[in-house]
Amino acid sequence: MRIREAVRADLPVVAGIYEREAREGHATFDVEGRPMDLWQEKLDATGDHFLVAEENGVVMGWASSAVFRPKPAYVHTRETTVYVAPQAQGRGVGRALYEDLLARLGDEGVRVVVAGVALPNPGSLALHAACGFEEVGVMRQVGRKFDRWIDLAWLQKVLE
Ligand SMILES: CC(C)(COP(=O)(O)OP(=O)(O)OC[C@H]1O[C@@H](n2cnc3c(N)ncnc32)[C@H](O)[C@@H]1OP(=O)(O)O)[C@@H](O)C(=O)NCCC(=O)NCCS
Structure with a gap:
């Protein structure tokens, strides 16, 4: 995995x-997909990360x-999110993505990372706990x- x-x-x-997830789940409070120009905007946003996990x-x-x-005073704080395709869940993909993301943010001097998790979501809570988040x-x-x-x-x- 890369x-x-x-x-x-x-x-x-x-x-x-x-x-x-927007249509069938509740991890996001969106209820439908986002248009492609919004994804492009996110990709173009400077100073933040947008990582993918790829295999073959x-x-x-x-x-x-x-x-x-x-x-301005929030400058050292970031909000993170993570989504894994259903067929790839439970294989360490989310954790690999998050650990890489957190390492990059730490290297850049980010102090605090926050995440909102819509409940119930045992998988997301477990992933965040495994990566050192506290509720x-x-x-x-x-x-x-x-x-x-x-x-x-x-x-x-x-x-740290
Ligand atoms: C939440 C999500 C990102 C987790 O990604 P994943 O690739 O399935 O998780 P991983 O396989 O990397 O597991 C990470 C840890 O959580 C645990 N875990 C994963 N799913 C779990 C579940 N359903 N119940 C309990 N623990 C779970 C794993 O055991 C692992 O712990 P470990 O590393 O200590 O063994 C993924 O399930 C997902 O995309 N869900 C739908 C969207 C979503 O909820 N996104 C989060 C928005 S806040």
Whole structure:
């Protein structure tokens, strides 16, 4: 498995993985896929990472970092996210992506990484715990999808 920065040719697969989760899952509060120009915008964003995991030329998942909030004092904080295609889950892809991403962010002087996890999501909670995140709070019922209220757990890791 190889972890690398995404390129334009990866975007259809990346978008497909996300769209499936948007339509069928609750890890994202989007309810449908995002248009390709938004993915291109994300790819073009400077100062942040957009990684893919590839095996034999097949993209199995992706992870990215983004500004947490645009105000200057948040400059050392990033928000991360990760998505792995269903058929590739449970094989260490998410962990490989996240560990690479966290190492890159640490090398660049990022101090804190935060992630919001819509509950329930045992896989995501396990992945974040395995990567050293701690849960810092749960916002109750902030999402509504598939006719139910969804809680959002906030996790954070201080990069030493
Ligand atoms: C959450 C997700 C990214 C995890 O990626 P993955 O490649 O399946 O996870 P990994 O195989 O790397 O496993 C990472 C760790 O979590 C554990 N884990 C993974 N899935 C698990 C599950 N369903 N239940 C319990 N533990 C689980 C693994 O045992 C592993 O721990 P270890 O490294 O200490 O052995 C993936 O399931 C996914 O894309 N889900 C849908 C989208 C999503 O929820 N994204 C997260 C948004 S916050």
